[in-house]
Amino acid sequence: MNIKLATGESIPAAAGENILSALKKSGIYLVASCGGKGTCGKCRIKIHSGEYRTSASGKLSQADKKKGIVLACQTFPENDISVEILEEARLVVGDRIALAKSKDLSELFRSFDKEITPIVKRLNIKLPPPTIEDHISDLERLNRELEMKGIKGMRFSRTFISSMADDLRKHNWEIHLAYVDGHEAIFVTSDKQTSRYGIAVDVGTTTIVVYLIDLSDGKLVDVGSTYNSQIRYGDDVITRILHATEGNGLEELRETVTDDINSITDTIIEKHGINKEHIECAVISGNTAMSHIFWGLDPEHIREEPYIPTVNSFPLWKAGTARLHINKQAPVYTLPCVASYVGGDIVSGLLASKMHRNHEIALFMDIGTNGEIAIGNNEWLMTAACSAGPCFEGSGIKHGMRATEGAIEAVKIAADTFEPSVSVIGNTTPTGICGSGMIDAISEMFLSGVIDQKGKFVREIKTDYLREGDEGMEFVVYKGAKDIVLTEVDIENIMRAKAAIYAGISSLIKEIGFSLDNIERVYIAGGFGNYLNIDRAVIIGMLPDIPKEKFRFLGNTSVAGAYLCLLSEKLREEAEDIARKMTYMELSVSRNFMDEYMSALFLPHTDMALFPTVEKLMK
Amino acid sequence: MNIKLATGESIPAAAGENILSALKKSGIYLVASCGGKGTCGKCRIKIHSGEYRTSASGKLSQADKKKGIVLACQTFPENDISVEILEEARLVVGDRIALAKSKDLSELFRSFDKEITPIVKRLNIKLPPPTIEDHISDLERLNRELEMKGIKGMRFSRTFISSMADDLRKHNWEIHLAYVDGHEAIFVTSDKQTSRYGIAVDVGTTTIVVYLIDLSDGKLVDVGSTYNSQIRYGDDVITRILHATEGNGLEELRETVTDDINSITDTIIEKHGINKEHIECAVISGNTAMSHIFWGLDPEHIREEPYIPTVNSFPLWKAGTARLHINKQAPVYTLPCVASYVGGDIVSGLLASKMHRNHEIALFMDIGTNGEIAIGNNEWLMTAACSAGPCFEGSGIKHGMRATEGAIEAVKIAADTFEPSVSVIGNTTPTGICGSGMIDAISEMFLSGVIDQKGKFVREIKTDYLREGDEGMEFVVYKGAKDIVLTEVDIENIMRAKAAIYAGISSLIKEIGFSLDNIERVYIAGGFGNYLNIDRAVIIGMLPDIPKEKFRFLGNTSVAGAYLCLLSEKLREEAEDIARKMTYMELSVSRNFMDEYMSALFLPHTDMALFPTVEKLMK
DSSP states (O other): OOOETTTTEEEOOOOOHHHHHHHTTTTEEEEETTSSSSSSOOEEEEEEESSSOOOOOOTTHHHHHHHTTTEEGGGSSSSSSSEEOOOEEEEETTSSOOOOOOHHHHHHHTTTTTTTTOOOEEEEEEOOOOOOSSSHHHHHHHHHHHHTTTTTOOOOHHHHHHHHHHHHHHTEEEEEEEETTTTTTEEEEEETTTOEEEEEEESSSSEEEEEEEEEETTOOEEEEEOOGGGGOOOHHHHHHHHHHHHHTHHHHHHHHHHHHHHHHHHHHHHHHTTGGGEEEEEEEEEEEEHHHTTTTTTOOOHHTTTTOOOOOSSSEEHHHHOOSOOOOOOOOEEEEOOOOTBBHHHHHOOOHTTTTOOOOOOOEEEOOSSSSEEEOSSSSSEEEEEESSSSGGGGTTTTTTOTTTTEEEEEOOTTTTTTTTEEGGEEEEOOOEHHHHHHHHHHHHTTTSSBBBBBBBBBBBOOTEEEEEEEEEEEEESSSOEEEEEEHHHHHHHHHHHHHHHHHHHHHHHHHHHHHGGGGGGEEGGGGGGGHHHHHHHHHSSSSOGGGEEEEEEOHHHHHHHHHHOOHHHHHHHHHHHHHEEEEEEEOOOOOHHHHHTTTSSSSSSSSGGGGHHHHHHO | OOEEETOOOOOETTTTTHHHHHHTTTOOEEEESSSSSSSSOOOOOEEEEEEEEOOOOTTOOOHHHHHHHGGGEEEEEEEOOEEEEEEEEEESSTTTSSOOOOOSSSHHHHHTTOOOOOSSSEEEEEEEOSSSSOOOOOHHHHHHHHTTTOOOOBOOOHHHHHHHHHHHHTTEEEEEEEEEETTEEEEEEEOOOOEEEEEEEEEEESSSEEEEETTTTTTTTEEEEOGGGGGGGGGSSHHHHHHTSSSTHHHHHHHHHHHHHHHHHHHHHHHOOGGGGGGEEEEEOOOOOOOOHHHHHHOOOHHSSSOSOOSSSSEEEEEEHHHHHHSSTTTTEOOOBBBBBBOOHHHHHHHHHHTTTTTEEEEEEEOOOSSSEEOOOOOOEEEEEEEOOOOGGGTTTBBBBOSSSTTEEEEEEOOTOOOOEETTSSSSOOOOEEEEHHHHHHHHHHHSSSBBBBBOTTTTTTOOEEETTTTTEEOOOOOOOSSSSEEHHHHHHHHHHHHHHHHHHHHHHHHHTTGGGGGOOEEEEEEGGGGOOOHHHHHHSSSOOOGGGGEEEEEEEEHHHHHHHHHHHHHHHHHHHHOOOOOOGGGGGGGHHHHHHTTTTTSOSGGGGOOHHHHHOOO
C-alpha cells in the first residue's frame, strides 16, 4: 500500500500500520505530543481519497470530520490513499529546513568567542564514603567537601536532593557536581559522563525552531522545526494575548508551545539515541508575548496602554518548571526583552548580527509576524516595533502561505501580455504564495501597469489574468488545477504592511536626527529574509532606497543568538547588555509615525524623491 | 435519626445527609483529604447495627466490606444507626486533644524570646505606576525600588512572578513584599493585609499534630491532630522505610502524611474562616525518617548500615513543593536532624526544654514510637536512639491502644484478691490499654506477685483474673462486655521496650563517664509522657531510680519546638546549633548497650543495687 502526499511524494505503508508511523519511517515527522496515543489531537491530516479505517477522536470537531480531517496516529490505510499533511501538523527535522547562514555553527560561534562556557558548570568531587564513625548526612558530606574547595552557600532544591543519595552511591562517591552560577546545585553525575547537550529554541509567533547542540564542541547535532501550534488560537500576537486572557486560554497556549518544542526535541533525541537527561540546559528566544506565554505569565498588560511586560530580564528558571522534556533540573536562559513589542528574538538578532560590537551605524530589521527594527552601533541602540501584521507569513491573504514547499517565491509579469511566470519552492505545483512572492507580484503588477500607485487594479487593462473573482477583482498569478490569485483586498493588506515597515524605519531615523545616508549597513533577519528580493522590496517602497550592497541577509537570527548564548557566558552578558542599552520608541502613540505611515500607503511612496531608483524604472 | 457512636455519644442526622457531614456538624471531624467525594478512602467507619445506604468504593477491600467498614462520606443512615469511628480516620480539632504544657502558647514563647521574628519578612514598597515614558517591566520596576532601598540580588521564582503583575495593579502599586532571608521574594500583598498565620506541625510516626498560629501575637488559633495514616503501611519507622523502597511506596507514604496535615489544616481554616493564602509559613518537626518521607526523599539509607540520612539540615523549601494546602510560596522550615534515628523532633524537644541554655546536667527522654534520649547542658550534648519499638503506643500489644478516650491509663491490683481496678481516659467503658496503663499493670502484677522478675506469670497463683486465653496465659485487667487482658507475649514485648530505654540511658551515661547521681534534671517528652506514673516506671525498671522531684513532664515538645521556631529567628538558629552540637552515639553497634540491655530484661533489673527504692518496696 502507498500513501500519496499532496507534494507528490509516495510513501509505503505496511498493513495494520497507522499513517503517523508510516510517515515517520520515511523521515516525515508530524507534531504528536502524546507520542501517537490519539490524545493530543495534533497529527492532523486530511484524506483526499482512498479507503481507510480511523478511530473517533474527541480532539476533532464536526467541521474537521466533514472536511475529511483525521488523526494520522489513529488512521490505517486499507489500500492506496491520498493524504495532505495539514500545515500545523508538520514537524521538520534535519536539513529540510532553512538553517542560519553558517551551517557549520561551531565556526559561527568561533567568530564570536574562543571558549565554550555553558550555563551549567561542573566540579569534580571525590567524597570519602560514610562509615559508622563518619556518619554525617549525604548533603552535609557534600557541603563539607565544597567548603574545603572554598565554595559556600550552594543552594539545593528538593529535586536535586531527591536523586542525590542514589547518584552518589551509584557513582561510588566520585562525581561531577553540575551547578549554575549564583551557586545552585543542578545534579550529580558520574565523573565519566562526557555527553553534554543543550537546546537553543526560537519561539516564533508562526514557527518554532529547535537546535540540539553538543556542548563539548558547539556542533549542531540536529535541528527541527514546526509551525507554532498556537496558530489555531490566532495568527498574530494580539489574538494570542486576547486568547490568553479568556478562561483557561493562557494554560492552553502554554501547553501548546511546550508541546511543540517537546515534539521536536523528542523526535531528535530518538533519532540520535540521546539520553534526555544529558540535555542540561536550554536557551529560549522569542518576542515578549511568546516569552511570557512560554513561562505561563499572563501577557495581558503587554496589550494595554502603557504596554508593560511583566518581565524583561527573566531569571534563570528550570526545565521542569518550563515543562520541557529534558533534564528537569536544566537551567533555562531566556533572552531578555526590551519592551512589550521588542522581545528577546530581536536582542538575539542584534547579538548575532554583531552590530552592537561595530562602530558602523546599522539598521536591523526582522520582518516576521510582527516587524521590529533597530538602529545603532557599539555606542547606542534605538528600537521600535511597527506592527506590520502577519500578512507576509501568509495570514490574511487569500492564497497566502509561509515560505515552504509549494509556495510561489518569485513572480515575473510579461510587459506586453501580462502573463505571469513563477518560481515555486521545491519546484512543485504551487499551492499558494509566500511573502517574497507577494512583493514580487506587486512590484511587477505596478511596473507593468496592472495596479496604480494606490495599489488599485487598472480596470482599463484587458487580460485574462485580471478578472472578477468571488471577492472582487483579482490577478491570477498562476493558472492551473488550482489558480493562485491576489485580490484587491490582499493588495491592500500588503500595502498596509509595507507602509508600516517603511514608516517604522523612517520615524526611527528621524527621531534620532539622521537621514538614510547615515545608514552604513542594513541587516535583514527572519525566515522571510532568506527569500527577499531587495530590488523588488524597494520598488514597492517597503525598504528604503539604499544602495543594494549595504544589505545583508542573516536568516533566522533569533535561533542563532539563542545558540550563541547556549555556549558562552560572555555572549549571555552581551545579550543582557544589548537589552539594557536599547532605547525603545513607542510608535503607536507617535504622531510622526502616523504621518509617515499615511505617506507610505502609495507605491512606492507619495514623496518620489525618496525613491530615485524606482523613479528611474518608472520612466 | 441518630448516629450512636462507640463512645456512647449520640449525634443527630438529617434525612439524606451522609455520616461525614452529620459528624462534622456535631464537631466530630474525620480525615477526608478529598473533602468528602469518596475518592481518598480515608473517612473509614464501621457500622455495628442499623440500616443504611452506601456507595461502593474501590478504596475499600473485600475484607473491609465483610467487617462492615464503609466510607462515612458515601454512607446515608436510613434509621438509627450504631457506628464506630476507626482510629486512623479520627481527626481531632480544638481542646479535645492534649496540648503542650502551657495552653497560653504566647506566654511559653515569651519565656524564650521577646520579639516575634517570623520566617517571612515584609517590606513596605510604593512604586510609581508605569507610563508610556516610564515603561520598564513590572519586575524591573520592583527591582529598581529594591536597589534604592539597598537590597540587591533578590531571587524571583516563576510562581512569584506569575501573580505579581496582577497583585501590583490590584493593590495600586502600594504593596508589602514578603520575602525570606537569603533574599528570595515570596509574594506581593496589600499593605493593608495584617492577617498572617503559620502552622507548626509535629509529624509523629503515630500522630500528626498541627498548631495554627497567629503570627501577630503568637497566639494559638486552633490545634488539630490525627493518627498518622501511614499506620496502614506499618506501625514503626522500619516498616515504613521498607514500604518506601517498594514500588510506589515512597509516593504513597508521602501523599498519606501530607493528606493528613492538609485535612487538619483545611478543617481548622474552614472552622475559623481563614484564607489559606494568609498562612505564609510552616515548620515541620519529625524524626529523620518522617522528615525524609514528608519531603519525598527516599529513606532507605537510614535503615542500612552505616545508617546515613540524605539530609540532616534541610534547606528552606516551599509549601507548594511540600504540597501543603497553604500559600504555595510559603517557606517550610524543617527542624534539623542529628542522625538516622535522632531527628528534628528531638532537636525540637531539647529546644523546648531549654536544657541547651542551662548549666545543669539534664537527661531528656522522648518515649514515643521509637525512644530517643539526650544528655547534656549548655556546653555539650550527647544523644542516642534505643529502638524501644511502638508497644507503648499500643502496637504489638493484644489490647494495646494510644492514650485516647477509652484507654485504661492506670491500674491497681488488690494485694489479696488480685482484683484489678482501672481508670479510663474520658471515664468511659475501656476499649483497650495504653502505655501508662501497661506500666501500671506490670508494676502492680510484679509487686502483687502475679508475675516474677522475668515477667512470667506465677502459675501457682489462683485467681479468676489469671487465665488461659487464646494466646496462652493472660491477666484480665478489666472484666466487662469486652475483657481487656495482658498476655504473657504482651508482657515480654513491654519488658523488651523498657529494657531498651533503660539500657539506652545507662549506656549513654557510662559512655560519658558519668553516674546517675550527676543527672540534675530529667525531662520526659512525648504524648506518652503526659500520663506516665514515674514511681511505677521506676518499679518496672524503665526509668532509672532517680529522686522523683528531678523529673519534669513536658508533653509534646516536638510541636512546642516547632511552634517556637515558627516565631523566632533566634530560636531557629538555636535549633540548628543544638543539632550541630549533639554528638550521636550509635547504640546498635555498641557492645556495652547489648550488655546493659540483657541486664535490664528483669524487673526492675538484674542489679538490684541500682534500684534501692524498689528493693525497699519488695521487702
